[in-house]
Amino acid sequence: MTKRQLVLEDGATFEGSGFGADTDSTGEVVFNTGMTGYQEALTNPSGCGQIVTMTYPLIGNCGINRDDFETVTPFIHGLVVKEISEHPSNFRSDESLHDYLKANDIPGISGIDTRKLTKHIRKYGTMKAMVTDTFHPTEKLTEMVKNMPDQTDQVKTTSTVKPYVVPGRGKRIVLMDLGMKHSILRELTKRNCHITVVPYDYSAENILRLKPDGIMLTNGPGNPKNVTGPVAMIKSVLGKIPLFGVCLGHQLFALACGADTEKMALGHRGANQPVKDMEKNKTFMTSQNHSYAIVHESLTGTELELTQFSLNDNSVEGIRHKKYPAFSVQYHPEGSPGPEDTLHLFDDFIQMISESKQKENAYA
Numbered sequence: 256m257t258k259r260q261l262v263l264e265d266g267a268t269f270e271g272s273g274f275g276a277d278t279d280s281t282g283e284v285v286f287n288t289g290m291t292g293y294q295e296a297l298t299n300p301s302g303c304g305q306i307v308t309m310t311y312p313l314i315g316n317c318g319i320n321r322d323d324f325e326t327v328t329p330f331i332h333g334l335v336v337k338e339i340s341e342h343p344s345n346f347r348s349d350e351s352l353h354d355y356l357k358a359n360d361i362p363g364i365s366g367i368d369t370r371k372l373t374k375h376i377r378k379y380g381t382m383k384a385m386v387t388d389t390f391h392p393t394e395k396l397t398e399m400v401k402n403m404p405d406q407t408d409q410v411k412t413t414s415t416v417k418p419y420v421v422p423g424r425g426k427r428i429v430l431m432d433l434g435m436k437h438s439i440l441r442e443l444t445k446r447n448c449h450i451t452v453v454p455y456d457y458s459a460e461n462i463l464r465l466k467p468d469g470i471m472l473t474n475g476p477g478n479p480k481n482v483t484g485p486v487a488m489i490k491s492v493l494g495k496i497p498l499f500g501v502c503l504g505h506q507l508f509a510l511a512c513g514a515d516t517e518k519m520a521l522g523h524r525g526a527n528q529p530v531k532d533m534e535k536n537k538t539f540m541t542s543q544n545h546s547y548a549i550v551h552e553s554l555t556g557t558e559l560e561l562t563q564f565s566l567n568d569n570s571v572e573g574i575r576h577k578k579y580p581a582f583s584v585q586y587h588p589e590g591s592p593g594p595e596d597t598l599h600l601f602d603d604f605i606q607m608i609s610e611s612k613q614k615e616n617a618y619a
């Protein structure tokens with residue numbers, strides 16, 4: 256195995272062994288606390304540009320299978336693990352994690368003290384990093400990492416280029432792909448929706464021409480403030496078509512309504528994030544994967560109300576428009592990986608569409 260190292264922006268270095276592709280790579284180093292679901296986590300397009308550290312100590316033991324992908328092409332820039340399983344064993348396994356990463360040109364690094372690395376990130380925050388097989392003096396490598404430009408076009412990279420249809424006989428949904436996880440599509444198709452998936456820069460005018468019953472905005476990578484098109488779109492459709500936003504979609508909905516977003520110190524990544532739903536008066540375990548959040552105080556003076564919050568750090572997890580049929584959540588209701596306790600939000604969305612149709616008919 257090649258000797259490989261992870262170099263952080265602040266000069267911290269971690270030596271390990273290479274697996275996956277033999278290539279150098281840069282990105283933002285983050286950690287994921289999920290004990291299962293590495294395949295879904297590494298194929299989530301929201302991870303575009305990130306070097307993902309798995310805190311669970313043994314990764315790759317059930318291989319990679321054809322059923323659990325969240326995108327066709329993975330977008331992460333590196334995978335950091337304590338121990339990589341060299342002999343995956345599972346009836347669904349098609350190939351090893353090593354072979355999969357190699358085929359997709361993503362470097363992995365194993366033998367890392369991921370506890371130490373995670374504590375470091377927890378103390379100093381998420382930061383830029385590099386996975387490299389070259390062992391230049393640390394100062395030189397650190398300088399290279401520091402000078403790495405911030406990526407701002409991740410949504411463009413991960414979104415579909417052209418619209419396409421996934422036919423169904425139920426509600427007609429426009430699904431704006433900001434870096435969509437397949438599981439969102441799966442949940443809508445399970446509910447018989449007729450789905451038109453559109454790119455991130457699809458205009459309100461073009462969406463309205465499709466005469467959808469509802470609009471859903473997906474998850475996606477990067478800073479929500481880098482994505483201006485969908486904000487303008489949301490402003491134009493709000494009150495005309497019921498809307499449901501997830502993760503990045505949730506943040507863009509907030510920006511469109513005059514609230515603000517900020518970068519969190521660490522972000523939330525993992526499958527065990529407790530959230531209080533104030534409308535249902537219940538606590539749910541959720542799957543999360545985000546670095547940014549809505550600024551709670553910025554909801555004041557807008558037409559948005561807080562509906563859900565994190566029981567770990569009180570951050571905003573759900574909002575609803577006070578006048579129009581529109582709501583959103585910061586977490587992944589579709590799970591994958593992680594708990595499916597909040598799948599009912601897809602049913603709530605369909606019901607909101609039916610109720611707003613009834614109201615329209617009553618006024619007609």
Ligand SMILES: NC(=O)CC[C@H](N)C(=O)O
Nearest residue numbers: 474475477502503546547
């Ligand atoms: N899962 C997501 O959609 C993440 C949203 C956004 N990119 C963030 O990191 O906060």
